[in-house]
Amino acid sequence: MHVTAADAFYSSGNFWAAAAVIVALAAGGGAMWATLRAANPRRSIHVSMHETRLLRSHASLGSTLEIRRNGALLTDPRLVQVYLRNPSRRDIASSAFDQGAPLRVDLGVPILDVLGAESSPTTAQAPPAAASGAELGIGPGRIGRRSQLTYLVLIDGDPTFACRHTLIDVEVTEADLYDPGERAGRIVERAGRIFGMIATIGIVVTFLFMLVVSVAKEIFG
The missing domain is CATH 2.60.40 (Immunoglobulin-like)
Structure with a gap:
């Protein structure tokens, strides 16, 4: 497919191929990090x-106790x-x-x-x-x-x-x-990290879905 200067950069097949490689590398690196983290958690x-x-001190006791x-x-x-x-x-x-x-x-x-x-x-x-x-x-x-x-x-x-x-x-x-409140603080912090990971995974999955749809349109017209 020939791309002219007027075409949007994201309409290029090369762009989407490069994006797919970057996402795959990021996902693979994240998976490796998660695996190593699970196998060797910090002690x-x-x-x-x-x-x-x-x-x-109590006034009624004085020094008798x-x-x-x-x-x-x-x-x-x-x-x-x-x-x-x-x-x-x-x-x-x-x-x-x-x-x-x-x-x-x-x-x-x-x-x-x-x-x-x-x-x-x-x-x-x-x-x-x-x-x-x-x-x-x-x-x-x-x-x-x-x-x-x-x-x-x-x-x-x-x-x-x-x-x-x-x-x-x-x-x-x-x-x-x-x-005693320190444990509650650690739970809140851990929950924040988990929600952050879920949000990141959601963004990556959404991007991959859009990428697959775009590639499918490119292939099947």
Whole structure:
């Protein structure tokens, strides 16, 4: 077919052939990326904490109420919950702890006792934890996908929060305070990405449909 200068550029068969190649390459690249993403999803851990003071000043009590541990007076006792969450779609294996080194959470004040550990779902087993000075060492141990671990410790004083680790191929993020609304925010963000992908796929499918119709008209007149 001869194309004159007056013809629209999209009426050229060469244009549509090139467009088809570009769309095919883009679709193939997207499919490869999605396949690799599904086969190797990013692994991550979110570490956070929440503290509860066991003694609060009250005018009617004065200084008559005391808390002691093994006979020693605690001046500002607090219960601290340390949360580890694995929101990713893959387990974090024990081998991800480089040379068996634990993930360390530094609370800034000595940890007096490790009171317990819980996991959600309850069928999962929380990795072992041990206190050393102001640090809580967690692991090594398997952390299941989409699971949450909770460690309860007793301290005496105002805590800080810092996390150190040598985990392999695991992104670790931390927050000063456990935020129940964070999960809702992640769900909204994920839903936005999904809707964006659906919209992109819809545009590509529409373009391909228009391309097929145009090529069919070109071939069959």
